[in-house]
Amino acid sequence: MSSKKETWKEGMYGDEVREKLLEFAENGWESIPEDERDMWFSRFKFWGVFHQRSGQESYFMMRLTNANGQLNADQLRAIGEVARDYATGPVENPEFGDAWIDFTTRQSIQLHWISLADVPAIWEKLESVGVTTRSSGGDTMRNIVGCPVAGKDEEELIETQSLLERLQADLRGDDDLANMPRKFNISVTGCREGCAQDAINGIGLEPAEKELDGEIVTGFNVRIGGGLGGREPRKARDLDVFVTRENAYHVIRGFVELYHDHGRRDNRQKNRSRFFVDDEGTEAIRELLQAEYVDVVLHRAGRSFREEYTYNAGRPPEEGKVDHVGVHDQPDGRKYVGLNVPVGRMTAKEAIALADVAKAYGSGQIRLTRRQNPIIMDVEEAALDDLLAEPLLDTHQPNPTPFDRGGMACTGTEFCDIALTETKLRLTRMLRWLNTNVDLPDDVETLKIHYSGCTADCGHAYTADIGLQGMRAQKDGEIVEALDVGVGGGLGPHPEFVEWVSQRVPADEVPGAIESLIGAFAAHREAGQTFREWVASFGTESVVDLCEPTETTYEDPYMHDAKQTWYPFAEGESPAPTTVDDVPITSD
Amino acid sequence: MPIRLLDVTAYTTFDFVSGRAVGPDWSDESAAVVDVDRADEAPESVRLRMEFDGSDLEHVAPHADHLSLSPEQARGLAAELERKAASAEAGEDVPGGRGR
Numbered sequence: 001m002s003s004k005k006e007t008w009k010e011g012m013y014g015d016e017v018r019e020k021l022l023e024f025a026e027n028g029w030e031s032i033p034e035d036e037r038d039m040w041f042s043r044f045k046f047w048g049v050f051h052q053r054s055g056q057e058s059y060f061m062m063r064l065t066n067a068n069g070q071l072n073a074d075q076l077r078a079i080g081e082v083a084r085d086y087a088t089g090p091v092e093n094p095e096f097g098d099a100w101i102d103f104t105t106r107q108s109i110q111l112h113w114i115s116l117a118d119v120p121a122i123w124e125k126l127e128s129v130g131v132t133t134r135s136s137g138g139d140t141m142r143n144i145v146g147c148p149v150a151g152k153d154e155e156e157l158i159e160t161q162s163l164l165e166r167l168q169a170d171l172r173g174d175d176d177l178a179n180m181p182r183k184f185n186i187s188v189t190g191c192r193e194g195c196a197q198d199a200i201n202g203i204g205l206e207p208a209e210k211e212l213d214g215e216i217v218t219g220f221n222v223r224i225g226g227g228l229g230g231r232e233p234r235k236a237r238d239l240d241v242f243v244t245r246e247n248a249y250h251v252i253r254g255f256v257e258l259y260h261d262h263g264r265r266d267n268r269q270k271n272r273s274r275f276f277v278d279d280e281g282t283e284a285i286r287e288l289l290q291a292e293y294v295d296v297v298l299h300r301a302g303r304s305f306r307e308e309y310t311y312n313a314g315r316p317p318e319e320g321k322v323d324h325v326g327v328h329d330q331p332d333g334r335k336y337v338g339l340n341v342p343v344g345r346m347t348a349k350e351a352i353a354l355a356d357v358a359k360a361y362g363s364g365q366i367r368l369t370r371r372q373n374p375i376i377m378d379v380e381e382a383a384l385d386d387l388l389a390e391p392l393l394d395t396h397q398p399n400p401t402p403f404d405r406g407g408m409a410c411t412g413t414e415f416c417d418i419a420l421t422e423t424k425l426r427l428t429r430m431l432r433w434l435n436t437n438v439d440l441p442d443d444v445e446t447l448k449i450h451y452s453g454c455t456a457d458c459g460h461a462y463t464a465d466i467g468l469q470g471m472r473a474q475k476d477g478e479i480v481e482a483l484d485v486g487v488g489g490g491l492g493p494h495p496e497f498v499e500w501v502s503q504r505v506p507a508d509e510v511p512g513a514i515e516s517l518i519g520a521f522a523a524h525r526e527a528g529q530t531f532r533e534w535v536a537s538f539g540t541e542s543v544v545d546l547c548e549p550t551e552t553t554y555e556d557p558y559m560h561d562a563k564q565t566w567y568p569f570a571e572g573e574s575p576a577p578t579t580v581d582d583v584p585i586t587s588d
Numbered sequence: 589m590p591i592r593l594l595d596v597t598a599y600t601t602f603d604f605v606s607g608r609a610v611g612p613d614w615s616d617e618s619a620a621v622v623d624v625d626r627a628d629e630a631p632e633s634v635r636l637r638m639e640f641d642g643s644d645l646e647h648v649a650p651h652a653d654h655l656s657l658s659p660e661q662a663r664g665l666a667a668e669l670e671r672k673a674a675s676a677e678a679g680e681d682v683p684g685g686r687g688r
Binding site: 540 | 589606641
């Protein structure tokens, strides 16, 4: 039996949705028949246009897309100007004001409070500089992720830029493959640090080498079926395939076609690619891939470099980069400078300033990481001091506190329909409190706290030192926003997901819980151990006993159930739906 | 500590309900998640699921209970809940004995 969404997709999906979306934009919000809204909103996602949550009718989130988080200054400037001019809502966020951009965990950018009527003008402006929103949401191939400093990385084993460009143009661009059974994530990296996080992708290519015909050849090993969410996360599994760069496109395309053809379309509860791999098994998938989907001979896996992975691997700083924050060398003698944007949100004004700064001190190239951060590329050593003195780098520092450096959060109830709690503003306040009140051991450069508003885990709580997921609890007779608290997650050579140590912690007691965990870590760790290493050696059950949620001087003004309001930080009635000028649309 | 088995989002029916798991000579108080949905593998029925918080359970292994209700049973349950809710709100006496 075909699901409702599958029927909608069969009716129309992919590129043909664009014309219809433009037509609705031309005729206004009210031209979308009320009983067809769910269907059109589902289809709009393919074009990166997502209706915001109930109570915010007529406002949309827009997700941009690219390959591997690469932008130039003109593109970022255009994005910043679009945010300044169009991503403005009827009310301000108490922390971030009005008009901002959100960096995502797939090296992309999201804008909020977009009116449908503005979409054509926004597309025109973005597309004029080569930025698109196509295929950034819905049941399709999402942003292809990789090493953000590909081509400019001292740790690179194999160059990937041309492969990424071909995948973007020919595979993601193929309208015949637009309608996948479910969303599908691809990662390709040639670096040895693991920053593409292949373990949580539908298909991930990682650098490898293998002796073929008496010669050592560099290429990739292939993993499939990774992903987070739904309290059923999976680490990608080894497909036991080595592929050269020349053949990599065919193997990725082959697996995408295989999942496109064989992935279940009758059961949305069980049809994500990670469950497809559970059901079929890697060996059967490998055989089918070879028999029907690729012409090249699939070699068995080569020697991987996973043991060298340091990105979010929970390893000590002396072993390698844990992220891209800070000043780092490029092979050409220039530097790249990774800025830290806690919780991934930057004002439109700052985004424009970032574009200007990247052009003034670097080549103008900006790369986005999987930790919601931007990188300024190609900075000459002589220009470095002046760049570091720029006011923007005082706000979004290349040398942040360990807490700010580790903070990531999903969108939360501010805009998301499925989240249970507010996230970005709360984590901002928590990080500020932790910065002031909690000391980490001196040798600890980062502690990764990732916060997701629900079990969908878009904020990657499962791969954090301390992972937080939204929940609710009863406190003083009231239902309040609460968090499940987990510890010990991370990626690297041996990915692990957090194990939960406390459930339904009222949000105002979470900083106290984190303080107790850090106190236990400081008291019981062996010298030099990272938080993740300590959890692994100390044992989660022992950590459970030491996690003590308690009220502190941290204040959480947003404890009430935000889903009962139209916007978590506003009083009164929702003005939505509104005209393009945020004026309520009346029944007249 | 065991993971929460049920997916909990804003679409979950109840993310917080107070309850107790009861045995012959023990009782564990706990918050619970209660969710009503339909399973793709049994689309002709209604699924009622309940899970106590694993961290609150001393006497029973963490688990979730799944009930598969026919549409008729689901309506019967809903009607019974409606009746009892009205009677609770009206402050009516709780019937004694086995009679309802």
